[in-house]
Amino acid sequence: MNNLLQYLAESSLALLLFYAVYVLLLSRQTCFTFNRFYLLAALAFSLVIPFLELPAWPTEPTLPANAMLVQVQPAGTVYQAPIMTITPTEAKTLNLGPWLYGIYAIGVLAAIIFFCCQFLKLYTFIYSHAAEGYYWQRIKIIPTHGEMATFSFLHYILFDNSQPHTPTEKRLILQHEQAHLAQKHTFDILYLKILTIIFWFNPLLYFYKKALESTHEYLADAAVLKEEAIDTYATLLVNQVFHRTSSSFGNFFHLHQSLLLKRLTMMKKFNSPFSLIRPLLAIPVICIIAGALAANRPVSIPDLMPVSEINESSAFPNPADKRNIFTQSAANAGTSDDEISEPSFPNGKEQLYRFLLQHLKFKPEAFGKDAVRGTVVSIKIDKEGNPENTFAENEDLINQEINRVIRLMPRWIPAYQDGKALNSKYELQLLIDRKAKHSVITPNKLAKNGSLNAEGIPTFVSDIIHLGLNPVTGTPKNFLNQEAIVVGEITEPTFPGGQAAMERYFKENLNLGKVVGNELAKAKEFGFGSAGAQ
Numbered sequence: 001m002n003n004l005l006q007y008l009a010e011s012s013l014a015l016l017l018f019y020a021v022y023v024l025l026l027s028r029q030t031c032f033t034f035n036r037f038y039l040l041a042a043l044a045f046s047l048v049i050p051f052l053e054l055p056a057w058p059t060e061p062t063l064p065a066n067a068m069l070v071q072v073q074p075a076g077t078v079y080q081a082p083i084m085t086i087t088p089t090e091a092k093t094l095n096l097g098p099w100l101y102g103i104y105a106i107g108v109l110a111a112i113i114f115f116c117c118q119f120l121k122l123y124t125f126i127y128s129h130a131a132e133g134y135y136w137q138r139i140k141i142i143p144t145h146g147e148m149a150t151f152s153f154l155h156y157i158l159f160d161n162s163q164p165h166t167p168t169e170k171r172l173i174l175q176h177e178q179a180h181l182a183q184k185h186t187f188d189i190l191y192l193k194i195l196t197i198i199f200w201f202n203p204l205l206y207f208y209k210k211a212l213e214s215t216h217e218y219l220a221d222a223a224v225l226k227e228e229a230i231d232t233y234a235t236l237l238v239n240q241v242f243h244r245t246s247s248s249f250g251n252f253f254h255l256h257q258s259l260l261l262k263r264l265t266m267m268k269k270f271n272s273p274f275s276l277i278r279p280l281l282a283i284p285v286i287c288i289i290a291g292a293l294a295a296n297r298p299v300s301i302p303d304l305m306p307v308s309e310i311n312e313s314s315a316f317p318n319p320a321d322k323r324n325i326f327t328q329s330a331a332n333a334g335t336s337d338d339e340i341s342e343p344s345f346p347n348g349k350e351q352l353y354r355f356l357l358q359h360l361k362f363k364p365e366a367f368g369k370d371a372v373r374g375t376v377v378s379i380k381i382d383k384e385g386n387p388e389n390t391f392a393e394n395e396d397l398i399n400q401e402i403n404r405v406i407r408l409m410p411r412w413i414p415a416y417q418d419g420k421a422l423n424s425k426y427e428l429q430l431l432i433d434r435k436a437k438h439s440v441i442t443p444n445k446l447a448k449n450g451s452l453n454a455e456g457i458p459t460f461v462s463d464i465i466h467l468g469l470n471p472v473t474g475t476p477k478n479f480l481n482q483e484a485i486v487v488g489e490i491t492e493p494t495f496p497g498g499q500a501a502m503e504r505y506f507k508e509n510l511n512l513g514k515v516v517g518n519e520l521a522k523a524k525e526f527g528f529g530s531a532g533a534q
Contacts, residue, residue, distance in 0.1 A: 003368050014049050014289070021289070022038060025278045025282045031279050032219045032222065036215045036216070111197040125147070126153075136174055142157070144158050150177065151177070183216075213259070217263055230268075342449060343413060360401060366396065376427055376429055380425055381426055422458060423457055427459060433468050433469065435468075442464040449461060
């Protein structure tokens with residue numbers, strides 16, 4: 001639900017900020033061409049900025065004073081992941097998403113219909129009066145006979161021939177409209193019309209429309225006044241200002257009284273020295289606004305999927321009182337008074353983590369704009385060890401992928417009590433991070449494993465599995481690229497049977513003569529194992 005609504009909100013905020021810059025710095029300046037392209041660029045940037053992710057400055061995740069670490073290699077390098085908490089939801093909230101989408105879609109459809117009706121009406125008028133038209137300086141002039149005021153559209157000038165214009169007035173009006181056509185102002189209007197369809201609910205576009213229309217008129221006035229006297233042209237504007245029009249696609253010579261006053265005021269500034277201070281000042285302000293809106297926002301994890309049976313204390317542990325390096329086995333971190341053994345993946349947790357690395361593959365669109373997603377997966381383990389996920393089939397893409405992988409899992413070793421297999425639940429806690437460099441495990445030593453839920457089924461909670469994703473393939477990265485992944489006691493990978501068996505293997509299988517003998521001798525000098533094959 002949030003993606004489209006968030007996009008529209010961020011775009012609207014960008015429109016507001018860019019328009020504020022225009023009003024404060026540019027609206028009273030005579031840099032009309034700069035103002036025109038500023039308004040057009042502001043509209044374009046407002047569409048693009050929500051898609052950008054520009055980090056304001058590099059940051060490293062900080063370790064809380066109560067966080068726990070896992071040491072994954074003997075060399076002593078320690079990596080950390082945040083411990084997350086899930087607040088239980090007591091009541092369901094009303095989902096307004098479908099209603100908001102429906103209202104927005106109806107508005108877009110209505111705006112499209114209105115746009116098409118206006119365009120069809122104008123096209124029909126031009127087509128029906130084309131035979132009466134004539135050319136003036138290679139521009140098609142179409143008389144309107146008072147049905148429409150004078151305006152320009154694409155490569156046409158629709159001229160109101162019902163008005164008693166003198167030859168000089170007619171020439172000035174046509175020169176004004178010719179300037180609109182030469183500078184392609186019609187495309188600006190069409191561009192704004194399309195944006196109005198997308199942001200039909202946003203009143204800011206009305207102000208952009210007024211600002212762009214004013215800028216177009218200033219530009220056309222300036223083009224005419226390069227060859228004509230101000231007094232003659234100003235008198236013409238005053239005489240024509242009270243005419244109205246029934247179309248909204250073109251650039252009109254006859255506009256409102258408020259705009260007339262602005263145009264007359266701007267005419268007096270045309271010959272004043274041009275100042276670049278405010279336009280140049282607007283550029284860094286624009287960059288700051290764009291950077292602030294496009295910068296990465298704090299990571300939020302709104303879509304955690306708590307299971308109804310899990311309360312706050314059993315979903316994620318309470319923080320530890322102090323930092324410590326996890327060096328002891330986290331398997332069966334806690335058991336009930338009746339000694340219920342924890343259900344386990346074949347060959348233990350190490351193989352469970354390998355299985356997740358091998359099979360999980362997330363699509364980029366599953367995350368939206370979120371960099372991190374957390375989820376708690378409740379796996380039911382029956383007495384025969386068959387795993388079953390509790391997610392529904394219509395879950396989001398993240399949970400659908402996890403559900404798919406759980407269906408691929410082999411049988412588990414079920415929970416036991418007094419030698420009898422039990423039905424149980426295993427809560428798999430996943431933190432899926434698109435920006436993490438590695439995958440890591442955060443121990444969950446304080447989880448109340450083996451406690452009975454409301455249904456009387458023993459529930460066990462996993463360590464927090466922080467999966468860093470490959471941004472290209474969508475697959476989890478290795479746990480620091482180590483072959484040995486043992487949560488708790490960290491061990492080195494060893495040859496079956498130990499060092500002596502490894503030496504015997506090489507002596508029996510390598511046949512390199514003196515080379516092998518020399519290399520083995522060197523190895524023994526470094527203590528590679530003097531208890532070799534006997």
